[in-house]
Amino acid sequence: MSRSHRITLSGVDFIPDLSGALFAPEFGALLVADLHLEKGTSLARRGVHLPPYDTRESLLQLQAVVGSTQPRRLIFLGDSFHDGAARERIDASDLALLRAITARAETVWITGNHDPEPPEDVGGIIIEEMALGPVTLRHQPKALREVEAEISGHLHPAAAIQARGQRIRRRCFIADARRLIMPAFGSYTGALSVRSEAFEGLFGDFHVWMIGDKAVHRFPAAQVR
Amino acid sequence: MSLPQRFLDWFSLRGWAPRAHQLRVLDHAERRESVLLISPTGGGKTLAGFLPSLAEITARGSGEGIHTLYISPLKALAVDIARNLEAPIAEMGLPVIVETRTGDTPHSKRVRQRQKPPDILITTPEQVSLLVADPHAAHLLKGLRTVILDELHSMVTSKRGVLLSLALARVQALAPEAIRIGLSATVADPDALRAWLVPTGAEPAPLVLGQPGAKPNIRILSSVERVPWSGHSSIYAIPEVYEEIRRAKMTLVFVNTRSQAELVFQALWEANDDNLPIALHHGSLDVGQRRKVEAAMGEGRLRAVVCTSTLELGIDWGDVDLVVHVGAPKGSSRLLQRIGRSNHKLDLPSQALLVPSNRFEVLECQAALQAAEVNAQDTEYPMVLKMDVLAQHILCRACAGPFHPDELFAEISSAWTYRKLTRDEFDTAVDYVATGGYALRAYERYAKLKLQADGTLRLAHPRLAMAYRLNMGTIVEDEMLKVRLAHVKRRLGKRVVVGGRVLGEVEEWFVSQLTVGQTFVFAGEVLRFEGLDEFGALASRSNDREPMVPSYQGGKFPLSTYLAERVRQMLADPAAWNGLPPQVKAWLSLQRFRSVVPKAGEMLVETFPRADKHYMVCYPFEGRLAHQTLGMLLTRRLERAGMQPLGFVASEYALVIWMVRDLSLAVSSGRIVLGRLFDEDMMGDDLEAWMAESALMKRTFRNAAIIAGLIERRQPGKEKTARQMTVNTDLIYDVLRTHQPDHLLLRAAWDDAAEGLIDAFRLGAMLRRIKGQILHKPLDTVSPLSVPILLEIGRESVYGEGHDALLAEAANALIDEAMRLV
Structure with missing residues (x-):
């Protein structure tokens, strides 16, 4: 795990992990956004049979980061399940793996637009949003009150930079002093450029932490295209 | 068979007589034999194909269902042929109804x-698949007597041909009496085409040869200018090409890539003091614009058209009397095909001019010229056995109605292309179509094919047939974006960009690397990128003469194995250098003096130091793709051997790798044995490991996934919101590779990459060829032969005057060093 970067929000330090998860050592909390479990099988009815291994792949990644950070709390920031029927489609062995992971930490499922009612039998509690010390955790970024700080997901941020004539685009964390948006964790989730309209007005002077192959890299807004 | 009297009258009325090959095709057809006719363009090939059908329909009477299917590779060609057929039918007063059916119908x-079928249906390969996918196919085709396959040579080398062969196997099952008439240009291996035409195990179709045309008159431009050392722009020769255009009535200027076409077109217009009507034609231009150019050509209103392979096939666009080929033609057959576009009259020689864009291309053009003189052919062998295409065809078959797997297996094996298909492979493909073929059985409930009590498989839902019709076909384009001309206005002090007419389409990756304000060449103009809107890219006209963003991507076609062999022989034989331009001859002579010239069977490896790095240059002449793969694999080996390689660059002819350690020393001290370094065993684990990670594999995977129906094509007008609906195929590839590395689609992607983008087969053959034949020459400094490839370092994607001046400055030092005597 790369411990070289710290993102500070309202005095709380967060460590962006190479897997796309975010660790808050002070609270022993591991945050994970936009898992989109069973996205692969979601189009089955229409006859689109994507390789159904995305859930397993995401859970193995999750298991690894839970193993390396040993969190006391595991908090999912919504859109953890791709749709309401995901629970019916999930393979028995994948379900067992998910339960084994949630059994290792106090688990919280924040609801998202894809999963307003996440399944209740996979361990943990379900809420709409929560506070982690001075920081609010919710699925979709909102207009912030005067002194509020927030961590959210939903937008699947990605950033591109130019290096040696090549354009390199990666998932990323994006944050200014008060707001942080996490990359999507799920293995079939696409990403949206932080330069696109959806991000307009959300950030002041921001940085991105791009997820490379072996490390997380930090860039100032000016370098992001 | 003798022709009916009114046919003979028609011929003699025109002062013609049926040609020998036309009568021979007629004979075979009367004996109900399939036949292959190989004949140059302009030899009355199309009429030869049609005569038997016209005669038979006249005899049996019209309106008895589809008698003849005529399959052409191009939509435009199908329409053109229908038009050309109308004349003889009307003039002879034949009771024959001809119609076309294409994607536009x-x-x-x-x-x-369907209700009132024509006697002759002229159509494209995809439409034949759609026809047999129709539940009424059996009824529609029951009276079918003849299938005519036009431009067969061009169809069989791609997945389109593989798909067509399966559709034809289905046609054969529905109309067992039908014969096939294949029409083809000259190919390297006619026997393969003869076998392709008939069911597995049957006698190959007899071969009929048309009358050969007059020998073409081919020249190589002997420029008074200095032939560049490297690069592909050919700008040096533009004034001379322009002179040729001025002298000719109508010139076709062929180039190898779209961006070369743009560049040459722009340069010609800059030289166009007489304001000659010179047009541009390539696949990315808007269809309407292309049709306009074609029409203007047909009416003789143009003096020249700069084009890519889009004008290579079939249609007679008018009185072309000169073909100019800018850049090396890459293959003898390609050259002959393109030259054949001039003078569609057999008895007159075609006129052609080759314009090499660099010194190695001078050698290549010379080799191509000699090959063309002896009419040597180097067409590719027909493509066979593609699993993604098989999967698509199985779904096609299911759309027509329930089928028994045993019967379908027999039917598919009857296609020459699938004669080696095993039952195991077939069952895997059926399982893939039904449930995705995953070890994790997630889709049993959602299977597309359902097993019936009688052992047949039935399509699970009619909706799947609709999806098949929208997604079928084997041509997968790069993701394209429309480019629209933008008008920039000022509104309340704000800059507002308004989109206008569509200029054409450009690859999405290209647009993704542009930033607002950058300029690039498109549709013959320098454009300024203004951003994206929901319809695509916006660009305004720019006053810049030099585009900021180059778009040259290297040649599309690799140098053919045959021409490569000829180039190697020419290089090895100083007597043959006399035919070369003096500056090229001097260059090779100096190579002999400063380094060494390899014998025809040898591969030269030069090693030398330069500016605190050590270089290795080798000259396999196997094409850029194979060299790139070789570079990748050698770099890994040199890394392991502790040589600290820093980079490599591959060209069509050579490969250079540079490193920290002294390779000359490592070889002379025996620490590295070149024979070991170039050993064929690099094609094992190293290749596997590299390919798995390669971006090229992701590209071939995407193609296979679309053809096999794993993911749906983007339908125009129905763009999905990217994030929610589509899953990026790169992500699918990564996940599938981790969890089921032996999946059908991964194997299909691997095969395609090995055959195509990675050219592993050719590389393997090359490594076997040079075993024990490596000629090592350690040098103190660069050699003359190595200059072109060294100049490619760091400039592969650069062209344009400004850049060239800079490069020339840097390069001159290098050339001086290499050409300095002693």
């Missing part, structure tokens, strides 16, 4: 064609 006409 409206639904109402299709319905009418």
Whole structure:
């Protein structure tokens, strides 16, 4: 795990992990956004049979980061399940793996637009949003009150930079002093450029932490295209 | 068979007589034998194909269902042929109804064609698949007597041909009496085409040869200018090419890539003091614009057209009397095909001019010229056994109605292309179509094929047939974006960009690397990128003469194995250098003096130091793709051997790798044995490991996934919101590779990459060829032969005057060093 970067929000330090998860050592909390479990099988009815291994792949990644950070709390920031029927489609062995992971930490499922009612039998509690010390955790970024700080997901941020004539685009964390948006964790989730309209007005002077192959890299807004 | 009297009258009325090959095709058809006719363009090939059908329909009477299917690779060609057929039918007063059916045919006409089929249906390969996917196919085709396959040579080398062969196997099952008439240009291996035409195990179709045309008159431009050392722009020769255009009536200027076409077109217009009507034609231009150019050509209103392979096939566009080929033609058959576009009259020699864009291309053009003189052919072998295409065809078959797997297996094996298909492979493909073929059985409930009590498989839902019709076909384009001309206005002090007419389409990756304000060449103009809107890219006209963003991507076609062999032989034989331009000859002579010239069977490896790095240059002449793969694999080996390689660059002819350690020393001290370094065993684990990670594999995977129906094509007008609906195929590739590395689609992607982008087969053959034949020459400094490839370092994607001046400055030092005597 790369411990070289710290993102500070309202005095709380967060460590962006190479897997796309975010660790808050002070609270022993591991945050994970936009898992989109069973996205692969979601189009089955229409006859689109994507390789159904995305859930397993995401859970193995999750298991690894839970193993390396040993969190006391595991908090999912919504859109953890791709749709309401995901629970019916999930393979028995994948379900067992998910339960084994949630059994290792106090688990919280924040609801998202894809999963307003996440399944209740996979361990943990379900809420709409929560506070982690001075920081609010919710699925979709909102207009912030005067002194509020927030961590959210939903937008699947990605950033591109130019290096040696090549354009390199990666998932990323994006944050200014008060707001942080996490990359999507799920293995079939696409990403949206932080330069696109959806991000307009959300950030002041921001940085991105791009997820490379072996490390997380930090860039100032000016370098992001 | 003798022709009916009114046919003979028609011929003699025109002062013609049926040609020998036309009568021979007629004979075979009367004996109900399939036949292959190989004949140059302009030899009355199309009429030869049609005569038997016209005669038979006249005898049996019209309106008895589809008698003849005529399959052409191009939509435009199909329409053109239908038009050309109307004349003889009308003039002879034959009771024959001819119609076309292409992707553009409206639904109402299709319905009418089903109720009242024409005697002759002219169509494209995809439409044949759609036809046999129709539940009424059996009824529609029951009276079919003849299938004519036009431009067969061009169809069989791609997945389109593989798909067509399966559709034809289905046609054969529905109309066992039908014969096939293949029409082809000259190919390297006619026997393969003869076998392709008939069911597995049957006697190959007899071969009929048309009358050969007059020998073409081919020249190589002997420029008074200095032939560049490297690069592909050919700008040096533009004034001379322009002179040729001025002297000719109508010139076709062929180039190898779209961006070369743009560049040459722009340069010609800069030289166009007489304001000659010179047009541009390539696949990315808007269809309407292309049709306009074609029409203007047909009416003789143009003096020249700069084009890519889009004008290579079939249609007679008018009185072309000169073909100019800018850049090396890459293959003898390609050159002959392109030259054949001039003078569609057999008895007159075609006129052609080759314009090499660098010194190695001078050698290549010379080799191509000699090959063309002896009419040597180097067409590719027909493509066989593609699993993604098989999967698509299985779904096609299911759309027509329930089928028994045993019967379908027999039918598919009857296609020459699938004669080696095993039952195991077939069952895997059926399982893939039904449930995705995953070890994790997630889709049993959602299977597309359902097993019936009688052992047949049935399509699970009619909706799947609709999806098949929208997604079928084997041509997968790069993701394209429309480019629209933008008008920039000022509104309340704000800059507002308004989109206007569509200029054409450009690859999405290209647009993704542009930033607002950058300029690039498109549709013959320098454009300024203004951003994206929901319809695509916006660009305004720019006053810049030099585009900021180059778009040259290297050659599309690799140098053919045959021409490569000829180039190697020419290089090895100083007597042959006399035919070369003096500056090229001097260059090679100096190579002999400063380094060494390899014998025809040898591969030269030069090693030398330069500016605190050590270089290795080798000259396999196997094409850029194979060299790139070789570079990748050698770099890994040199890394392991502790040589600290820093980079490599591959060209069509050579490969250079540079490193920290002294390779000359490592070889002389025996620490590295070149024979070991270039050993064939690099094609094992190293290749596997590299390919798995390669971006090229992701590209071939995407193609296979679309053809096999794993993911749906983007439908125009129905763009999905990217994030929610589509899953990026790169992500699918990564996940599938981790969890089921032996999946059908991964194997299909691997095969395609090995055959195509990675050219592993050719590389393997090369490594076997040079075993024990490596000629090592350690040098103190660069050699003359190595200059072109060294100049490619760091400039592969650069062209344009400004850049060239800079490069020339840097390069001159290098050339001086290499060409300095002693």
